[in-house]
Amino acid sequence: MSEKILMKGNEAIAEAAIAAGCRHYFGYPITPQTEITEYMSRRMPQLGGVFLQAESEISAINMVYGAAGAGARVMTSSSSPGISLKQEGISYIAGAELPCFIVNIMRGGPGLGGIQPAQGDYFQATKGGGHGDYHNIVLAPNSVQEMVDLTMTGFALADQYRNPVMLLGDGVLGQMMEPVEIREKSDTPVEKPWATVGMRGRAKPNIINSLYLKANELEDHNKHLQEKYARIQTSEMRWEEIETEDAELILVAYGITARIAQSALDKARENGQKVGLLRPISLWPFPEPPFARLAKTAKAFLTLELSAGQMIEDVRLATHDAKPVHFYGRTGGVIMTPLEVYQEICKIFDGKEGK
Structure with missing residues (x-):
């Protein structure tokens, strides 16, 4: 074809x-x-x-x-x-x-x-x-x-x-x-x-x-x-970066969750919040270099998964805990929405994450 x-x-x-x-x-x-x-x-x-x-x-x-x-x-x-x-x-x-x-x-x-x-x-x-x-x-x-x-x-x-x-x-x-x-x-x-x-x-x-x-x-x-x-x-490390150059907050997601994250990113950018997306394409080998690089410029990371939190461990290892790594997940087959992700973004920018 x-x-x-x-x-x-x-x-x-x-x-x-x-x-x-x-x-x-x-x-x-x-x-x-x-x-x-x-x-x-x-x-x-x-x-x-x-x-x-x-x-x-x-x-x-x-x-x-x-x-x-x-x-x-x-x-x-x-x-x-x-x-x-x-x-x-x-x-x-x-x-x-x-x-x-x-x-x-x-x-x-x-x-x-x-x-x-x-x-x-x-x-x-x-x-x-x-x-x-x-x-x-x-x-x-x-x-x-x-x-x-x-x-x-x-x-x-x-x-x-x-x-x-x-x-x-x-x-x-x-x-x-x-x-x-x-x-x-x-x-x-x-x-x-x-x-x-x-x-x-x-x-x-x-x-x-x-x-x-x-x-x-x-x-x-x-x-x-x-x-x-x-x-x-x-x-064989593979990844995609979207609007990470000036990003203060880096969203990290793979698969369908990355598409949801990008919709939330677009809304954040419309509202003046400097948000980027780092999408691992190879989960093993995990693409460590861009995380280490972005940990020098970004203020925080937000890992998004349809799980209780698994990839977040690799994100923390790849960033060497240089910056805070936040997490938001849904489990059991529940799909997070762009609005939910955007609300988590706002919590981090407002300093209310986890409260």
């Missing part, structure tokens, strides 16, 4: 994955991301690809492991409690250094919670979620077009670093419709000489594994992984 068409966020992710070369999808339906699974069930057979609705999320992530090990561009998708069930498999995939693309369209929690949008999975996505010392690359779109763009980017990053990449969206973005443009992939296919595709003239077979029975060998593997993560942190 090259022209803009109106698409729902979930379906746009699926079509972007296809444009990125994905021909293997394994998943299990769960609201509010089921449209991805439904869309792939139609499109994969049309393209000669593989679609399989697994008997569980645990089965699905282990099928991803197998397809990734054979060198396929592969993805799975789910929503909050479904991603929880995939955590062991994600840790195995990271340990075995296999590229894959994982979508989490977040819903309210904890537990089964509700099907309304939320952002309570930030810790799970950015701090590992499963066992062991590992990281997912985590990308957070704030529009349907960015869902498309970051899906394309995500597949490329997964192959480049042999690492799981997670697209962290929410129920609003998954269900909303916007005009999007989807272009065929432009990246050169990555050679995968490590894939388990038979001997093919090699003296030894490829073996994919994350089990190291000797402690020193496992430590060496962990050191290798940490070196890779350091490279990712250096090269």
Whole structure:
């Protein structure tokens, strides 16, 4: 596709994955991301690809492991409690250094919670979620077009670093419709000489594994992984800044909350309040440099999340507590409004925050 068409966020992710070369999808339906699974069930057979609705999320992530090990561009998708069930498999995939693309369209929690949008999975996505010392690359779109763009980017990053990449969206973005443009992939296919595709003239077979029975060998593997993560942190931080140059108060938000924050920012600017927005696009690696820079000029930060407060910890670390970091959040699937955010802005400017 090259022209803009109106698409729902979930379906746009699926079509972007296809444009990125994905021909293997394994998943299990769960609201509010089921449209991805439904869309792939139609499109994969049309393209000669593989679609399989697994008997569980645990089965699905282990099928991803197998397809990734054979060198396929592969993805799975789910929503909050479904991603929880995939955590062991994600840790195995990271340990075995296999590229894959994982979508989490977040819903309210904890537990089964509700099907309304939320952002309570930030810790799970950015701090590992499963066992062991590992990281997912985590990308957070704030529009349907960015869902498309970051899906394309995500597949490329997964192959480049042999690492799981997670697209962290929410129920609003998954269900909303916007005009999007989807272009065929432009990246050169990555050679995968490590894939388990038979001997093919090699003296030894490829073996994919994350089990190291000797402690020193496992430590060496962990050191290798940490070196890779350091490279990712250096090269793959992504963020957007809006009107931060003279801002006294910096709003910090990602995903749909960033769009709400921008509406509040516009109102504040209309009323003469110097407010800016810093939007992390990569949640891991977290974009620390702009926070450190803005902490030198701004008077305070206001972190906005559809959670009880999770990203705020990374904001405090990135600013080195040089300036106050305030927080406003809604939970359980309740969406904050621009007016609510603006009222919090006014409290901070009036010195009444927390009173």
